[in-house]
Structures are given as structure tokens and as C-alpha cells.
Amino acid sequence: MNLLHNRAAAGQAATAEVSRAAAPDRLERLRQAVDEILPRQPDPDQRRCGYVHLYGVSAACVLLALRRGLEVELCAAAGMLHDIWSYQVGPNPEHASLGLPEAERILTMAGFSPAEVETICAAIRRHSDKASVHGELDELLKDADVLQHYLYNPALQPPWRQYPRLAQVFDELGLK
Numbered sequence: 001m002n003l004l005h006n007r008a009a010a011g012q013a014a015t016a017e018v019s020r021a022a023a024p025d026r027l028e029r030l031r032q033a034v035d036e037i038l039p040r041q042p043d044p045d046q047r048r049c050g051y052v053h054l055y056g057v058s059a060a061c062v063l064l065a066l067r068r069g070l071e072v073e074l075c076a077a078a079g080m081l082h083d084i085w086s087y088q089v090g091p092n093p094e095h096a097s098l099g100l101p102e103a104e105r106i107l108t109m110a111g112f113s114p115a116e117v118e119t120i121c122a123a124i125r126r127h128s129d130k131a132s133v134h135g136e137l138d139e140l141l142k143d144a145d146v147l148q149h150y151l152y153n154p155a156l157q158p159p160w161r162q163y164p165r166l167a168q169v170f171d172e173l174g175l176k
């Protein structure tokens with residue numbers, strides 16, 4: 001079963017409503033774990049960026065999941081955890097792979113099934129490869145990542161039309 005498409009799998013009208021009804025507190029458990037990890041980051045700038053970026057990407061994931069009809073809870077969880085390892089130990093170009101055990105630990109603790117953990121971790125593993133095109137959740141996470149970077153401070157970013165992935169998201173959302 002494609003975990004990302006509750007609407008098709010369950011024959012329900014609204015994907016978001018299905019996911020909320022299924023397990024209302026998993027995302028909160030996951031966020032409690034993130035909120036326990038981030039304060040231990042000794043660098044105040046990294047700590048602040050951790051909260052802003054992880055919660056920001058998670059919110060952008062929900063927005064894009066609603067737009068694309070994907071499973072909002074899985075997408076929100078992917079956004080929350082995609083860089084958690086970086087904010088624990090510091091920036092590392094291999095963080096997408098090195099952070100998988102920690103993401104898996106938190107997801108399992110929060111109550112996500114092994115199949116869901118696998119789906120989310122696959123997206124986390126691929127999220128740094130912005131030049132390639134992967135599956136639906138993988139692409140959603142990459143798009144949410146670049147969107148959050150832009151939204152944090154548009155003045156710091158190059159004009160969005162120069163960045164194809166961001167331009168695609170702007171077009172999808174009808175932004176100008």
C-alpha cells in the first residue's frame with residue numbers, strides 16, 4: 001500500500017482528516033523528542049536555527065502535502081526530523097545519511113510503524129540530493145526545505161526565479 005495516499009487507500013474524501021484521526025498524538029510525541037534534543041545544542045545560533053528550520057520545514061511540508069494530496073502526518077514528521085542530527089552534533093555534508101539512526105529512533109518511539117519509518121527515512125536520506133528527482137515524499141521534503149530557507153528571509157536569497165526547484169514550487173502554489 002502506498003502510505004502517502006490515504007485518500008486512495010482508504011477511499012476517504014480528505015487525506016488530512018484521515019491522518020489526524022488515525023493517530024492524533026504521534027507528531028506531538030515526535031516534537032517533544034525534538035524539543036528535548038535542541039536545547040542541548042551549545043551554540044545559541046545553531047539552537048535557534050534548529051527550532052526555526054525544523055518547525056518551518058515541517059509546516060511547509062504540511063502545506064505542500066495538502067496541496068498534493070499526500071499524507072500530512074508523514075510529511076510533517078519528515079520535515080521535523082530531516083536535519084535533527086545536524087542540530088545535535090553540528091553541520092556535516094553527510095548529515096542526510098548520518099542522521100538516519102536518530103530519526104529512526106525518534107519515529108519508532110513516537111509510534112510510527114516500521115513501514116512508515118522506512119518511508120520517512122528514505123526521504124530524509126535523499127533530501128540533500130536536490131538535483132535528482134525521487135518519489136513523492138522525497139520531492140516534497142526537498143521542496144519544503146528550499147521553501148523554508150527562502151521564507152526565513154527572502155532578502156538573503158537569490159531571486160527565486162534563478163532557482164529551478166523553488167520556481168517550480170512558486171508556480172505550483174500560484175505565487176509571483
Ligand SMILES: [Fe+2]
Pocket residue numbers: 053057082083145
Ligand atoms: Fe534542511
